[in-house]
Amino acid sequence: MISQSLLEEFQAKVGADNVFSEDTDRLTYSYDAAVLEPVMPGLVVRPATGEALGQVVRLCNQNRIALTVRGAGTNLSGGTIPIAGGVVVVTNALNRIEEINEQDMYAVVQPGVVTAKLAAAVEAKGLFYPPDPGSQAVSTLGGNVAENAGGLRGLKYGVTRDYVMGLQFFDVDGQPIKTGSRTVKCATGYNLTGLMVGSEGTLGVFNKITLKLIPLPQDRKSMVAVFDEMGSASEAVAAIIASHVVPATLEIMDNFTIRAVEDYSHAGLPKEAAALLLIEVDGHPAQVADDAAKVETICRQMGAADIRVAKTAAERDKVWAARRTALSALAKLRPTLVLEDATVPRSRIPAMVKAIQAISARYGLAIGTFGHAGDGNLHPTILTDRRDKAEWKKVEAAITDIFDQALALGGTLSGEHGTGIAKSCYLEKETSPATILYSRRLKAALDPNNILNPGKIIGG
Amino acid sequence: MASVKELTRLMKKLEDQLVVCMRCGMCQAVCPVFAQTGREADVARGKLALLDGLMQEMFKDPQGVCERLNRCLLCGSCAANCPSGVSVMEIFLQARAILAGFMGLPPAKKAILRGMLAHPELFDHVMAWGAKFQKIFTREVNDVIGTSCARINSPLIGDRHFRGLAEKPFHRLLPALDTAPAKGRPRAAFFVGCLLDKFFPDIAQAVVAVLQSHAVGIFMPPGQACCGIPAVSAGDTQTFGKLVRHNLALFEAGRFDYLVTACATCTSTIRKVWPMMLREETAALRARVEKMAAKTLDVNQFLVDEVGLLTCDRQKDGEPVAVTYHDPCHLKKSLGVAAQPRAVITANPDYRLIEMPEADACCGMGGSFNLQYYELSAGIGRRKRDNIQASGAVVVATGCPACMLQISDTLSRAGDRVAVRHPVQLYAESLRSKP
Structure with missing residues (x-):
């Protein structure tokens, strides 16, 4: 329990309007987007200045109260589910883009800035912030850094880690710690930035983030390759990588997902196709033309039945709109959706795809597979109803099997969703x-x- | 007050709909209230979690849930953007009804809804008195918009700049109509709606004039009641049911192919909320409601999709007037009507349509939301005002009289001289000036 006097101390630090102590408000910070049990926090605070943020951290430590930082609460591994009776620190009032430096190509932001808002702001200046997690319309950059979030462009452009140049964060006593720099090179001190990225709020609390920006690619080309077998599609992915072409995006969709997307969005996808590859190459126009031709040749060699190249911006948007609706389309089929993100070395994608199909058959579960095949990060998506206890047991067993397979293939439990508690x-x-x-x-x-x-x- | 057990039992009927929310949080991107406050209890995900928590007896605060549930514009932005397709509107309206039934309506709401709105004739009388006396308490502030403000400190008006009640409501200017169409033309029933009748009779007149220009038969029975949205939003299903039955009986007496309204909210209420909120009624009543709902159309959609606009081949002399269009949530997000009102506006060569940024962002009105949470509503309105200003237009058109009230207030308070019109009014002008 948080005492009245401590409650008043929090109110004094962040303002009474930014402290939520009623049951009814606290309940709305008891969950995130992971399929896990909610946990009631003892208090929720929403600091509006960096100074107040540091004081909140200090106050929590002095009083030995667990603290969980929360951006938009879109975490898929339970990282923002609080500790019972602990304090939730909401960062969405710390939402200022402090600087976009066009000459030196970096941005300084507060942790609560929404990812898509920064992306749009830098694009307006001809610059590019590539990490684009699926939740970018609401996710915060603080959350992205804390989870080392990825996205569709990981293959060519990397993930959040590759864009964090420096941080200013509070240690557990609320003291400001500086790491990294606005310079391209920086060789001083420990690489605390590396330690903090993906630390999920367990080692410090971010106050300011310096992010690297790059020039916007001049040209881009998108295509859809249609395959009669999931196996040949996944082999095409491995072959494209092996030929050293690096598309900006290289996504796969299995038949189950294709049908769900088509029934939902009527985007004109071939429902009979066993698999689709959705590919985008970008860069200098000459290189784009070159890479696109190479990718097309490889896909044909690997048995693509058809390749459709988007001729206009509208056609291109349609391709990616279809990909973006994959999760929504699957979500509509059953009440509960478990989105996994086990990741393997790219050459092992064909083996991982096969393994997921076997797991789906073994447990009689509907698993849609789509995802960032080009960087080895698949999203096997299990559709179920959590209220069905017998089926839920099978789901848990299937998840364990997916993890075991990914590890057996030299992969990792999570490509981009984080460890959390899940x-x-x-x-x-x-x-x-x-x-x-x-x-x-x-x-x-x-x-x-x-x-x-x-x-x-x-x-x- | 009934027992908490009973409340839990009632909430259980929402379980299958509540479980669809996967807590992904994408509603945070579009909720106008959340954009102002950043509070999870203000966004759909938070409200759905609260209802879920109440159902599972995780905590006991029906009063608190009710208050937070009411901090919602019912604009439907979240539902339109929901990856899992949660029926947010239906859940919220059903939950408001359950909670209001459990705790009872607050006395003021009860007096207004059951004492007045449920009795159309009495409602008309009271509003007529209001129209007579409003000038004593208010003064004009903006002649372009037609707004007034309070002369003296008034708790009811606050610092609002409002469009006053019309001197004569529409039902006094034109009580009823029943005309035959020209050969091959349809018959349209005209559901006027409270705001058109009492605040904007000139829009209702424009609707009649336009329908007549198209040689459409018009059925407009006297004694029309409110569509029921204020009642059902407050959880008062009793008054809502009464109003639906009253209007059904009134309109079923006539012969028509379409039921047309010029109010986005009335249209979406009759088309969607009537069938949604009367699922537990008798099969016979449901069939009547479904039939009426299927015939109901927004006037812009009716003109464009069903009868075809009359093109004006007259050349415009001089610069056309710059007009921008605001998408009412209940037209675009609820019914998918967005292209038709724009077509209606541009059918008049005297106007040039310029899109404003975020044309489909909610204006923040939300009916009684504006009365209960004026500061929040005004904050959302200011953003709409800034976007209207950014367009550079001197006229803003929108297909909903409730949005018109809110936009008039926000523009007038900022001292802007931008006229607020309904697309049908602009279209009517071009038909009038037709050689």
Whole structure:
């Protein structure tokens, strides 16, 4: 329980309007987008200045209260589900883009800036911030950095990690820590930036983020390749990568997903196709023409029945609109949707696809597979009804099998959704007992009272 | 007050709809209230979680849930943008009805809805008195928009700039119509709606004039009641049912192919909310409601899709007037009507349509939301005002009289001189000036 006097202290730091203590308000911060049980926080605060944010962290530590930072609450691994009775710190009032530097190509933002808003603001200046997680219309950059979020462009442009030049964050005492720089090169101190990216709020609380920007590509070309077999489509992915062409985006969709998307959006996808590859190449016009021709040749060699190249911007938009509706279309089929993101080395995509099909058959579960095949990050999506206890048991077993397969193929439990609480118990399988111990010692040294989002990533 | 157990039982009927929300949070991108406050309880995901929590007895605060549920414009932006297709409108309206039934309506709402709105004749009388006396308490502030404000400090008016009640409501100017169409032309029933009748009789007159120009037969029975949206939004299903039955009986007496309204909210209420909220009624009543709903059309859609606009081949002398269009949520998000009102506007060569940024963003009116949460509503309105200004237009048109009230207020308070019109009024002008 949070005492009246402590409540008043929080109110004094962030303003009474920005402290929510009623049951009814706290309940709305008990969940995120992961399929996990909600947990009631003890208090919710919404600081509107960096200074107040630091004071909130300090106050939590002084009073030994667990603190969970929350942006838009779109986390898919439970990283923003609070600790019972703990404090949720909402960052969406810290939503200022402080600087977009066109000469030096970087931006400085507060953690609550919405990803798509930054992307639009820099694009208006002819610059490009490539990471585009599926939730970018609402997700915050603080959340993206804390989760090392990915997106459709990971293959060529990398993920959030590749764009974080520097951070200013609060340690558990609320002291400001500076890491990284506005310079392209920076070789001073420990690489704390690297440590903080993907740390899911367990090691510090971000206050300012410096992000790298790049020039907007001059040209782009999109195409859809139609395959009669999922196997040949996934082999085409591996072949494109092996030929050293790097498309900006290389997405796969299985028949189950194709049918769901087509029934929902009538985008003109071939419902009988076993698999589709959705491909975009970008860059200098000459290179775009070259790469597109190469990709087309490889797809034909690997048995593509048909290749459709988007001729206009409208046709191009239609291709990506169809891809973006995949999750929605699948979500409409059953009440519960479990979106996994186990990831394998790209050459192992064909084996992973086969394994997922076998798992779907073994448990009699509907699994739609789509995702970022080009970077090895598939999204096997299990459709179920959580209220059906017998089926839910099968779902849990299937998830374990998917993880085991990904690890057996030299992959990872999560490409972009993070460990959170959903995957923390599997982390040792991917790493080693010593890795967990090392991580726990690090955490204990930096957060001796274990108040920074405890239980996430490394359990405990 | 009934027992909490009973409330839980009633909430259970929403379970199959509530479970569809996967908490993805995409509604945060489009909710106008959330954009102002950043509070999870203000966005659909938070409200759905609250209803779910109440159903599962995770906490016991029906009063608190009710209050938060009411902080919603019912604009439907979330539903239109929902990946999983949650029936947000139906859940919210049903939940408001359950909670109002459980706790009882607040006395003021009860007096207005059951004491007045449910009795169309009495409602007309009271409003007629209001029209007579409003000038004593108010003064004109903006002659282009036609707004007034309070002369003295008034808790009811606050610092609103409002469009006053018309001196004579439409039903006094033209009580009824029943005309035959020209050969091959359809018959349209005209559902006037409260705001057109009492605030904007000139729009109702324009509708009649336009329909007559198209040689459409018009059936307009006297004694029309409210469509029921204020009642059902407050959770008062009793008054809502009464109003639906009253209007059904009134209109069923005539012969017509379409039921036309010039109010986005009335159209979407009759088309969607009537069938949605009367699912538990007798099969006979449901059949009547479904039949009426299927015939109901927005006037712009009727003109463009069903009868065809009359083209004006007259040359315009001088610069055409710049007009911008605001998409009412209940037309675009609820019914998918967006192209037709624009076609109606541009049918008049005296006007040139310029799109404003975020034309389909909610204006923040939301009926009684504006009365309960004026500051929040005004904040959303200011953004609409800025977008209208950015377009550079001197006229803003929109197909909903409720949006017109809100837009008039926000423009007038900013001191802008931008006229607020209905697309049909602009179209009527071109038909009038036809050689």
